[in-house]
Amino acid sequence: MRLLKTPALFCLAVAWSLTVSAQQGGAIAEPVDEAGYPPLLVQTCFSCHGPGGQSQSPAIPSIAGLPRDYLLNVLAAYRYGGRFGTIMDRIMGAYDKPQVEIMADYFSRQPYRVNKQDAKWQLVDRGRQLHRRYCRECHGDGLQPSNKGAPLLIGGWMDYLRWTIRDYLIGINQGDEEMSRQLARLLRNHGEPGLEALIHYYGKGRP
Numbered sequence: 001m002r003l004l005k006t007p008a009l010f011c012l013a014v015a016w017s018l019t020v021s022a023q024q025g026g027a028i029a030e031p032v033d034e035a036g037y038p039p040l041l042v043q044t045c046f047s048c049h050g051p052g053g054q055s056q057s058p059a060i061p062s063i064a065g066l067p068r069d070y071l072l073n074v075l076a077a078y079r080y081g082g083r084f085g086t087i088m089d090r091i092m093g094a095y096d097k098p099q100v101e102i103m104a105d106y107f108s109r110q111p112y113r114v115n116k117q118d119a120k121w122q123l124v125d126r127g128r129q130l131h132r133r134y135c136r137e138c139h140g141d142g143l144q145p146s147n148k149g150a151p152l153l154i155g156g157w158m159d160y161l162r163w164t165i166r167d168y169l170i171g172i173n174q175g176d177e178e179m180s181r182q183l184a185r186l187l188r189n190h191g192e193p194g195l196e197a198l199i200h201y202y203g204k205g206r207p
């Protein structure tokens, strides 16, 4: 299990559950705070996902600027099945639908930003070609999202992307059927080096 291999994440999880118990019994967040601050409800997400949803940790995805419907789907999937989580499955059990809508509204309105990390520039051109051939149709062209509702991948943390793609490949994440076909084709035609090139292209964050 991933969680056991990442002690930092485990500590975050413990810290998070302590914060939550401290807050239980308090008022539930309002959709919009009068003073213009982010709703209290989404501030609990900042401890892991970073301020405004811009994650500072390679193990935790940035969630700022993801499409609203994608956020709704993925948060429901953590709770009801279809998406593997080391921690999000347990977290989402604590919230009802109106609360999840507040989260999706808030994070989808934050600006999407590229995370800064070390990616191998030598792999970027190859990765871009593979993205165009196998993934662009749904995951967008550079920083321009497609109309298919799938999230942008460019600028995502490479560790997170590697794990998440594995989770789709081994079937503990249920993705789009067409995506499974494209991932299988990518691996058949280009193997692990193809997948790595793709991940470095996303990691570099250059459209």
Ligand code: HEC
Pocket (backbone or CB within 6 Å): 009, 012, 013, 016, 041, 042, 044, 045, 046, 047, 048, 049, 059, 060, 061, 062, 063, 071, 074, 075, 084, 085, 086, 087, 088, 089, 091, 103, 151
């Ligand atoms: C204790 C740390 C932690 C907290 C708190 C946390 N998350 Fe997460 N989140 C993660 C991790 C780690 C992942 C990757 C999936 C996993 O391993 O569970 C993730 C994944 C996600 C994803 C999927 C992102 C994608 O690119 O598909 C969304 C959306 C998300 N979290 C939203 C939230 C929201 C909303 C909150 C606040 C209620 C929240 N998270 C609180 C750690 C956390």
Ligand code: HEC
Pocket (backbone or CB within 6 Å): 061, 073, 074, 083, 134, 135, 136, 137, 138, 139, 148, 149, 150, 151, 153, 161, 164, 165, 173, 174, 175, 176, 178, 179, 182, 183, 186, 198
């Ligand atoms: C036919 C459309 C389609 C194609 C082609 C496609 N995807 Fe996806 N992808 C999706 C959809 C839809 C989701 C959201 C699925 C979900 O809710 O779990 C997704 C989710 C993902 C995620 C999770 C994102 C996150 O933030 O957690 C990754 C990683 C991913 N795809 C990688 C790829 C790669 C790599 C390729 C190319 C080899 C690819 N996809 C091709 C539709 C597609």
